[in-house]
């Protein structure tokens with residue numbers, strides 16, 4: 001890095017979807033912006049999601065209507081503006097005699113989803129006639145009582161993250177990967193920031209820091225002086241497996257027989273992506289890998305619904321959700337983003353890939369207001 005002590009209005013730490021989208025929003029707003037990522041763009045949580053651009057039908061169960069409406073609006077924007085990265089697809093929900101949710105409850109949920117989409121055509125759903133059930137990729141017919149089909153969207157999360165990073169750069173943000181924030185000290189209203197890139201250390205100054213470090217969010221705060229107030233969060237792991245054949249060109253939204261959680265079976269580059277799980281995590285985020293029990297859970301679920309298929313796992317990974325600390329089950333906890341503002345640092349906790357532009361716009365407005373703009 002040539003220029004030591006360069007000054008930026010905002011330095012954004014973390015090159016996942018939240019950091020990249022925020023850098024894009026800040027650079028587009030004309031702020032001098034530096035985005036840093038300690039590894040490669042999107043390598044962490046932002047390439048380990050279920051890759052859905054969706055409102056989150058299941059969040060209706062926990063009455064997160066605002067989040068669902070916001071995400072459905074973003075889904076429409078992405079379908080219209082990023083057609084090479086975001087594609088709509090059909091999702092089938094089979095309902096069995098043993099299912100936790102009854103037919104009328106799923107119908108009511110889909111009606112509400114349609115309503116929250118603003119009655120867009122994509123929000124229309126249908127009840128799949130019995131005559132079509134046997135052609136649904138070999139899904140178990142035993143005890144099957146109804147099948148609903150609705151539409152949502154899929155993406156490539158890593159490519160989406162890279163797109164926001166490229167857009168940020170094209171609007172003038174300086175973007176440095178393999179660059180880690182090692183320390184930031186605030187005096188006279190400015191941050192003195194030390195960055196580490198391989199063996200090289202460099203120093204920059206900034207008016208404000210945005211901490212978009214995902215599961216490392218509170219670790220980053222410990223590198224800042226005076227230390228900003230952290231938000232109490234839990235890290236909850238979600239695993240995915242990829243199997244070598246494509247079960248279907250469409251998606252399945254299944255209820256895990258073990259605990260009635262939602263598990264998706266999704267076409268993914270000619271193979272099938274299956275996920276996800278919710279497992280409490282208290283290690284180093286770098287070391288997050290699927291547990292044998294999670295693999296068994298996912299395989300048991302998919303085998304339960306597709307009993308005549310053999311599933312060979314060719315890939316597996318796990319990512320970390322950042323959720324508000326609570327004794328409640330992860331499944332029922334809020335998926336809304338939390339933005340904390342303490343000692344000149346705006347920290348982004350959690351949130352959704354789908355809502356990244358809305359989060360970025362909110363953070364950018366807060367940055368502008370800090371700068372008195």
Ligand SMILES: Cc1cc2nc3c(=O)[nH]c(=O)nc-3n(C[C@H](O)[C@H](O)[C@H](O)COP(=O)(O)OP(=O)(O)OC[C@H]3O[C@@H](n4cnc5c(N)ncnc54)[C@H](O)[C@@H]3O)c2cc1C
Nearest residue numbers: 014016017018038044045046049050052181214238353354
């Ligand atoms: C299992 C799972 C499934 C999900 N599925 C969906 C879905 O289908 N749809 C959806 O909309 N959302 C989904 N989400 C949510 C979504 O994936 C996340 O909200 C989003 O990816 C979080 O992005 P992020 O930028 O906050 O974090 P990350 O992508 O983890 O990025 C944080 C970055 O900060 C960097 N960093 C950390 N410390 C430093 C430092 N000191 N200096 C420099 N860089 C640093 C890290 O290297 C990392 O790249 C899912 C999440 C999980 C866990």
